[in-house]
Amino acid sequence: MQKFTFALFAIFCFGFASLTRGQEPRAIILFTAENLGPGDLDQDRILLPNLKMLINESARYNSFYSSSARRNVAFHSMYTGQDSGISNIRSEYKTLPTPQEATPFLASELTKLGYLTTFIGTWPYEGDENYSPEKLGFQLFYGQINDDKKQSLRFPKSLNFANELIELNNPDIPRHFTFIPGTDIDKPISYNQFRGTSYAPQILHQATLKFIDQQINDKSKFFLHYAHSGLEPGLNAKQEDYADFLGRIPDIPYSGQKGFSPLYAPRANQLALLQELDRHLGDIIDKLKSNEIFKDTLFIFTSPNTASDAGGRDLEFFNSLGDKRGMRGDYYEAGLLVPFLAHWPKILKAGNINQDLSSQTSIFTSILSVAKNESKPLFLPKTELYWEDQAYLAIRKGSYKLIQKQSLLTPASIQLFDLSSDPKEEKNLAEEKASEVKSLLEAAAARHIAHPSAPSLFDPKVEAPPTE
Missing domain, CATH: 3.40.720.10 (Alkaline Phosphatase, subunit A)
Structure with a gap:
């Protein structure tokens, strides 16, 4: 512990120039x-x-x-x-x-x-x-x-x-x-x-x-x-x-x-x-x-x-x-x-x-x-929040929240929740609120920018899952 004590002393005795402060x-x-x-x-x-x-x-x-x-x-x-x-x-x-x-x-x-x-x-x-x-x-x-x-x-x-x-x-x-x-x-x-x-x-x-x-x-x-x-x-x-x-x-x-x-x-x-x-x-x-x-x-x-x-x-x-x-x-x-x-x-x-x-x-x-x-x-x-991972995206706009899971092998799964009436996210409204789903997917697509070193399943021509 002697080395540790000496290092702390050396580090914190080092001074930095005083700076002029405003507001x-x-x-x-x-x-x-x-x-x-x-x-x-x-x-x-x-x-x-x-x-x-x-x-x-x-x-x-x-x-x-x-x-x-x-x-x-x-x-x-x-x-x-x-x-x-x-x-x-x-x-x-x-x-x-x-x-x-x-x-x-x-x-x-x-x-x-x-x-x-x-x-x-x-x-x-x-x-x-x-x-x-x-x-x-x-x-x-x-x-x-x-x-x-x-x-x-x-x-x-x-x-x-x-x-x-x-x-x-x-x-x-x-x-x-x-x-x-x-x-x-x-x-x-x-x-x-x-x-x-x-x-x-x-x-x-x-x-x-x-x-x-x-x-x-x-x-x-x-x-x-x-x-x-x-x-x-x-x-x-x-x-x-x-x-x-x-x-x-x-x-x-x-x-x-x-x-x-x-x-x-x-x-x-x-x-x-x-x-x-x-x-x-x-x-x-x-x-x-x-x-x-x-x-x-x-x-x-x-x-x-x-x-x-x-x-x-x-x-x-x-x-x-x-x-x-x-x-x-x-x-x-x-x-x-x-x-x-x-x-x-x-x-x-x-x-x-x-x-x-x-x-x-x-x-x-x-x-x-x-x-x-x-x-x-x-x-x-x-007014809008967006998240994505390699195979997931989520977007919240107003009270609606959409979560999509993408897969190479199966169709994408979509969940839609109205958080104003369902804060526990218990009722999936995706089937009965098709227009809201379409609107949120379009908004999500606008938020996703493809990056060559950070591919996801939402990018075109992705043929295999990216390395985790």
Whole structure:
């Protein structure tokens, strides 16, 4: 750990030139927490005082959509303002498509405006050199580039701190594992192999607080994307937090049958991770308030993707999906709706609840508008939202939502829902609303732009499914 301590000291003693400030934000913080569903902020299993405080002091958007059921697509949308009909990243590819030339990235644009741009957390594009933090405009990076599937997400063997590899005191922990037949999964000792001693989210959180301290002392303008692990699958919480909840609620061991590491008490781990998320959020806001710059901070809290039951997560017990249909990976409402809070008191009213349609594409335009000191409405409502994957498309226009699944072997399947009267998407109106189906398919076709390195089954002359 001596190497780690020295690296932190070296990194955070590095100063940046003080910049002249106008009416633009002193700080812009995009706080994304993994795998939060539309019901997670309102669950009643655990008190989340810091999230509640942020809700009270921010504008809340209850019809805010992820731009994709895929994490890497969602991040790309936030960084470029492009939805998945335009973006060259539209699915979970083994090899990412070649970046589009001259694409403006959020961090690059903010650098031009005098902001120090920093990413802390788990990088969504693994080790692809074309999509490195530097290539996407970030000047500093602290976190994980998870191209090693043998490393645990929360107990990895190393972290990257400003291009220096920091070794952690963790053993090899498989990211995905199922017990061999005959293992006694009711014994806690069977799960010890999936927990290390150096807990990455806590290390990264301390790095975040030190980074903010440094920028406050330097009087620098900064943009921080804090990609918090949140409820990312592989729900092994820090031992101290986990122990607080173990045995306090009914629990059933998870043996790894839905991917990721087994958990002796998955519900206790999820409660511990919600507590951790709330505490980390509170630490950052308290630091900004104590230095009297929270009022000069554009602070956004959201999730790149909605909730999934992967890794043993109990969605029903925590009401993570609310009363909506679906989950992460599909195109029903609960597969796309994510929590969204925005704090910028010069434009946004505290406690305001907005029901207008909006999506992650508006993060790019709204952050740049504020950074340029443009007094424009933020997160403007959309009249139409569009999503696509390799074999799926979905479009929402007004109250109608259409989902189409394309196949090379069978006719396309189409579902149409009227969300004003059927918010749970239970009644398929495709047959009785032929004119609406036709209109929405035409609108979807206009939103789809073929890209040579990101083919889909909606492109002409596609003869085989693209490589996933």
